[in-house]
Amino acid sequence: MISYSLPGFVKREFGKTAEQSHEVGKTMIASIAELISDRIGSMPAGERRAAQTLIANYPLTGLKTVAEFSAAAGVSSPTILRFVARLGFQNYPEFQSALQDELAAQLQSPATRTLNPSATGGAASPMLEATLDNMRETFRHLSDKQLADIAARLAERRGKTFLIGGRFTDPLARYMAAHLAIIQPDVHHLAGQESIWRDRLIDMGKRDVLVIFDIRRYQESLIRFAEKAHERGVQIVLFTDQWLSPIARFARHVIAGRTAVPSAWDSSAALFVVAETLIGAMTRQLEAAGAKRIRDLESLR
Amino acid sequence: MISYSLPGFVKREFGKTAEQSHEVGKTMIASIAELISDRIGSMPAGERRAAQTLIANYPLTGLKTVAEFSAAAGVSSPTILRFVARLGFQNYPEFQSALQDELAAQLQSPATRTLNPSATGGAASPMLEATLDNMRETFRHLSDKQLADIAARLAERRGKTFLIGGRFTDPLARYMAAHLAIIQPDVHHLAGQESIWRDRLIDMGKRDVLVIFDIRRYQESLIRFAEKAHERGVQIVLFTDQWLSPIARFARHVIAGRTAVPSAWDSSAALFVVAETLIGAMTRQLEAAGAKRIRDLESLR
DNA sequence: GGAGCGCTGTATCTTATGTTACGTATTTTG
DNA sequence: CAAAATACGTAACATAAGATACAGCGCTCC
Numbered sequence: 001m002i003s004y005s006l007p008g009f010v011k012r013e014f015g016k017t018a019e020q021s022h023e024v025g026k027t028m029i030a031s032i033a034e035l036i037s038d039r040i041g042s043m044p045a046g047e048r049r050a051a052q053t054l055i056a057n058y059p060l061t062g063l064k065t066v067a068e069f070s071a072a073a074g075v076s077s078p079t080i081l082r083f084v085a086r087l088g089f090q091n092y093p094e095f096q097s098a099l100q101d102e103l104a105a106q107l108q109s110p111a112t113r114t115l116n117p118s119a120t121g122g123a124a125s126p127m128l129e130a131t132l133d134n135m136r137e138t139f140r141h142l143s144d145k146q147l148a149d150i151a152a153r154l155a156e157r158r159g160k161t162f163l164i165g166g167r168f169t170d171p172l173a174r175y176m177a178a179h180l181a182i183i184q185p186d187v188h189h190l191a192g193q194e195s196i197w198r199d200r201l202i203d204m205g206k207r208d209v210l211v212i213f214d215i216r217r218y219q220e221s222l223i224r225f226a227e228k229a230h231e232r233g234v235q236i237v238l239f240t241d242q243w244l245s246p247i248a249r250f251a252r253h254v255i256a257g258r259t260a261v262p263s264a265w266d267s268s269a270a271l272f273v274v275a276e277t278l279i280g281a282m283t284r285q286l287e288a289a290g291a292k293r294i295r296d297l298e299s300l301r
Numbered sequence: 302m303i304s305y306s307l308p309g310f311v312k313r314e315f316g317k318t319a320e321q322s323h324e325v326g327k328t329m330i331a332s333i334a335e336l337i338s339d340r341i342g343s344m345p346a347g348e349r350r351a352a353q354t355l356i357a358n359y360p361l362t363g364l365k366t367v368a369e370f371s372a373a374a375g376v377s378s379p380t381i382l383r384f385v386a387r388l389g390f391q392n393y394p395e396f397q398s399a400l401q402d403e404l405a406a407q408l409q410s411p412a413t414r415t416l417n418p419s420a421t422g423g424a425a426s427p428m429l430e431a432t433l434d435n436m437r438e439t440f441r442h443l444s445d446k447q448l449a450d451i452a453a454r455l456a457e458r459r460g461k462t463f464l465i466g467g468r469f470t471d472p473l474a475r476y477m478a479a480h481l482a483i484i485q486p487d488v489h490h491l492a493g494q495e496s497i498w499r500d501r502l503i504d505m506g507k508r509d510v511l512v513i514f515d516i517r518r519y520q521e522s523l524i525r526f527a528e529k530a531h532e533r534g535v536q537i538v539l540f541t542d543q544w545l546s547p548i549a550r551f552a553r554h555v556i557a558g559r560t561a562v563p564s565a566w567d568s569s570a571a572l573f574v575v576a577e578t579l580i581g582a583m584t585r586q587l588e589a590a591g592a593k594r595i596r597d598l599e600s601l602r
Numbered sequence: 603g604g605a606g607c608g609c610t611g612t613a614t615c616t617t618a619t620g621t622t623a624c625g626t627a628t629t630t631t632g
Numbered sequence: 633c634a635a636a637a638t639a640c641g642t643a644a645c646a647t648a649a650g651a652t653a654c655a656g657c658g659c660t661c662c
Binding site: 284 | 358361364365401404405408426428429432433436437440442443444445446447450468469471472473475476479480543544545549550552555557562563564565566568569570573574577578580581584585
């Protein structure tokens, strides 16, 4: 039998001029990035890997040689070329030229770049916009001094640090605990059932700090626990939403984050960022002591 | 462990050969542009034209071929090469690599380019600014279609959903699992030791989806686990950083979030927001089926 | 479970890119 | 003004880059 037609994409749609703009359906594809993410669904595994690596740090990988590109994506060179061909380019240099042109346009008008979010992703992701707003709002109501105070309180290591959260916020407590446990000793995340934490109360005293995450609907069990801890003189740092969990009345420090987003769920993203900021601030404060500790931990690996 | 990720990107040494080592005194040369404008005075006419052409639309001309560069500058190819050699580079490719590295650093932190816009009032927390940039940047590389695809994949409930994360990202997996478990059945977060997950592999098959969170340093145990799951035909959705965890090679869908912030730690905030967005999208998709399910759950309280 | 198709990598080939040698032009200097 | 030194371009070269052919393999669909 004679060789039948090669895989269909090779030189299928390239009759026209090189400068043609790519159209997909009714929507004009402006950037190559869009073109890729539009077609990534209909790509075979190898080419998809190429696409993902390119998008991950766009457009730099595309400016390198085919060999480097293929190595970065973990595929072979021909796969890269097939990938480029599928996007509609005649050859690799043409693809690179397109990327360079695009880059030139970007670099020339930095203004468009900042406008882009509202242009491309604006209407597309009201979720993102709301989240960004939440963060700005949250930090607007949160002075640097306040953050520094809390960081100092947590960093002064007179006692132990306990962290706990509610149904959806407990992962935030875990996240924070995972970091704090590295830069200082005696950090404990309270997991499991209510009865288990309750028993830990006997370990807590005036010198200790309890970090609680609680947004609505505020959990009864957490409130009870906070109250008991407060009675024992434990300092409470509360992460909550703008409507303030009842725990606020027991708390030494209260961080109120915005949580409203156009979704069925509340967003904990703002609180997450506050937590990260706090972790960063504490790490800086404990740098001297922490550096040794981190070295020690490293050597244990 | 602690990765100091921000500024110090460009660590390439320009020209160690330096036959005529024009020592630049005490001032460190940060960018190639500076290097050029520093030495442009002591250049012959032809090379000066090359320098001016490059600076005129920096750095794009330098990324093209020698022939194109020479044509743009109106000089011959050897002049370009001599120009590059005078800057201290061994050869043209090395020069191009340096330009690309520089460009990568620029593109990575858009904050440095648009120096402190009056958005929040300038001296606000650089941590917050970096985080907001990370999110915008992350979503810029993430098309709505891609998100919708992933949401659809997770929402089509032909099989089970498993979630797992690394040392610092496992809380993200938990957070997502906590929400998904409400809107659909058969959602499992894989906790505890490696041996425990491994045993769960026998429950996983082609119809199932595994959501993995993995940012650097990428954990060996996770990679092994992902590989085994992949061999069993499990569809993998990967949340990673822009450098892409090795798991990307097994993944059906890859979400690359920006993680660089001016802190000792990497930030998972951008990935957190993507996760929330995904949760929201899935909730919307499963509204019909989910509504009943949520009512049922309510009545169980 | 088998047949067909399509995707992917290895090896080979071809192109064009960067590099170098050398002669001419231009500038500099005594 | 003359001679030397330096700069520049033309043309040939070597190398590395992109492109292609082919075969193995896995996957899907009967």
